[in-house]
Amino acid sequence: MTIAEVSERFDISQDTLRYYERIGLLPRVNRNKSKIRDYTEEDCKWVDFIKCMRQSAGLPIEALIEYVTLFQEGDETAVARKELLIEQRNVLAKKYEEMGKTLERLNNKIDRYEQTIAKKEKGLKKS
Structure with a gap:
C-alpha cells in the first residue's frame, strides 16, 4: 500500500506518516525497488494503533515512542509496556474526571x- 493510500484510509496526512516514521513512532516501513514506502497490513495496524492512542486517547508522542521502542525490544518488555499503558490510562482517567467536573459546572x-x-x-408582554 502506498503512503497516499494509507493517508486516505486513516485520514492522516502523508507528512504526519513520514514524521511518525522519522521519530520512531511508526516502525520503519519497507520500501519497494523504487524506494517508495510499501505499507503492509502490519504497518497499517500500527498506524491504526497510533491514531487511536494519539488522537482518541490523547497519549503524548513520547509515551507512544517509548511503547514502540519497548515493543521492538521483544517479549521481555511486556511488563514494562503494560505499566506504561496503565500509567497513561491513569493520566487519561484523571483528565476524564476533570472534564466531567467541568461539564457538570457548565x-x-x-x-x-x-x-x-x-x-x-x-x-x-406579547405585542
Whole structure:
C-alpha cells in the first residue's frame, strides 16, 4: 500500500506518516525497488494503533515512542509496556474526571442561565 493510500484510509496526512516514521513512532516501513514506502497490513495496524492512542486517547508522542521502542525490544518488555499503558490510562482517567467536573459546572451554569432568562421572559408582554 502506498503512503497516499494509507493517508486516505486513516485520514492522516502523508507528512504526519513520514514524521511518525522519522521519530520512531511508526516502525520503519519497507520500501519497494523504487524506494517508495510499501505499507503492509502490519504497518497499517500500527498506524491504526497510533491514531487511536494519539488522537482518541490523547497519549503524548513520547509515551507512544517509548511503547514502540519497548515493543521492538521483544517479549521481555511486556511488563514494562503494560505499566506504561496503565500509567497513561491513569493520566487519561484523571483528565476524564476533570472534564466531567467541568461539564457538570457548565450544565449547572446553563440551567441557571435558562432559569434566569425564562423568568425575565415571563415578565415581557406579547405585542
